[in-house]
Amino acid sequence: MDETDELLAIRAAELYYEDAKTQEEIGAILHLTRWKVGRLLARARELGFIRIEIVHPRARRLSAERMLREKFGLKDAVVVQSEHRSAPEIQARVAQAAADYLTGMRPVPRTLGVSWGRTLQGVADCLRHGWATRVDVVQINGGVSLNRMAGTASATAVEIAHKGSGQATLLPSPAILEHLETKRAIERDRTVAQVLEKARAADAFLFSAGVADASSVHVDSGYITAADVDELVARGAVGDVLGRYIDAAGEIVDTQLDDRTVGLGLDEIRRAATSIAVIAGRPKHAVTKAVVTSGLCTVLVTDEESSAMLLSDQVAARVLNGGSRRVG
Amino acid sequence: MDETDELLAIRAAELYYEDAKTQEEIGAILHLTRWKVGRLLARARELGFIRIEIVHPRARRLSAERMLREKFGLKDAVVVQSEHRSAPEIQARVAQAAADYLTGMRPVPRTLGVSWGRTLQGVADCLRHGWATRVDVVQINGGVSLNRMAGTASATAVEIAHKGSGQATLLPSPAILEHLETKRAIERDRTVAQVLEKARAADAFLFSAGVADASSVHVDSGYITAADVDELVARGAVGDVLGRYIDAAGEIVDTQLDDRTVGLGLDEIRRAATSIAVIAGRPKHAVTKAVVTSGLCTVLVTDEESSAMLLSDQVAARVLNGGSRRVG
């Protein structure tokens, strides 16, 4: 396309998009046939001169979603716009997007296994009353029931269930126990065992991931110490999923600690038909990468920046080209 | 439009604009009829959720141009995009736009009266060889021929003429003379008188405007002193057109100074069928306003920000509602 044509294309684009003229009219104005005008417009779009943006708090980025699905073999992906947004705003939008995703799921899951945390509480808050009818919500990992943040974990599950006019089944157990024996004992307890049984049978799972640093909820809740986290990080931990700390490859970092963690195991999540991960924000990039590349989720809800990170060539898609584990 | 519809509209817009799906396909996906989809899209556009931008150095803003034409009764207006651009970039684009405008003029002017200055030199540089055939270019005000910037004024006219394969007729006179008598004598000189005669008969005029401050070319060239400018500003001057200082209402500030200025008078410009003003940049907002509201130009080439200033309610359109002169 030469200089003159480019100018004409721009002129045509202005008349077409800004002045809402038909291609025929533009042809008359610029002394061209309407086909030439059509071709110029196609060229202008092709060369990226026309930029269409959807400006709305709930707008998503479909192209990124398609690429994420393809690269990582995800069943679905939801990417929210994050340009020029503050971190809390992004969290809010991702939560909203996750809520919208749940609401729009077909078939509607009858039993939903949920984790807990700030992110999931946000999702629960964004759900609308009547988002579903008769959902059974089951907690899939131990909660913060013993400490100062009492009730948080259960609140999330209860709210999700309530708004979907269904029932919540809580997991009455700490997240991580001090001794393996205690953990085994708790799991043998009939109530706990029944909940876990039900959790395993859930149609879909909903969870987030935490960063491996001293600000973690698990440190906050007293399940592990800041020193423990430092140790985990030293051994390669990038974050936790359902209270289980994983490295960049998605492998459990400390199997002994993992054995003392109550709830579904990560392999059980990996086997699920539908597991929705809601993770966003720059601090979580490393965990997000680990979750996605190690096949922990079939659906990812995240922000634009994280999606860009995942789509950059630096990130290998382990799920598809199974061999290479080098992901950092 | 309720909440649900708005969400659907956004979803539809994403599928339509980002995924290039047809309205029918979108209907299938969202379980709607294609008409509903069409209506939602129309609604989304109406509410401004869809923003289409033409990203190209030469892109213009047609809507602003239309409003300028209507508000000030201009024959034409050209507004270049200026968002996120530096001042020199904007100057360059405006010059390019003015050059494009000249090139595209129908009928092609046979005689073009031009002024001089940095802006017009920029326009001359942007013109392409062969932009016209046989244009007569006439200088319409006195130039900087006596001082260190010698040749600048003539260079502009000559370049425009040369690139339009025509001839330049220069005005061999200083811009402003010290004594009224000298000015009268010069104007009586046959060569000068002939040039002015030819200038008056030009089909179109092309000029810019200067800011009234010490950085002015006239101070630089020694025609007036910085003190003179301060005095002019104190008396209400906002800038100059063809070396003639005007106030916010477009009136000559100092008639004695004006009488010593060589070249066409502002009223002669006002009477012209086609007078193209090329003015851009924040420092020139005041002069731009004065030029446009006092009917000094029939065509305005400017940047987005200046156009926004002109279109703000603060600016009264004197040309149309003749009475009110309160423009500050």
Place this chain on the structure above:
DNA sequence: TATCGGTTCGCTCACATGAGCAACATCTGG
């Protein structure tokens, strides 16, 4: 000058889309 390869042109045809309209649902005030 004749011929070739590639590009662009104007056109047909099928599909996508918006305007306009009647039927229907929903709200409102007597």
Place this chain on the structure above:
DNA sequence: CCAGATGTTGCTCATGTGAGCGAACCGATA
């Protein structure tokens, strides 16, 4: 509870638009 007003829905039909296809064109080469 009903009549009228208002808004919404699904449709027909005219118009707008893009894919595909020979014809024409252009520049290079033998």
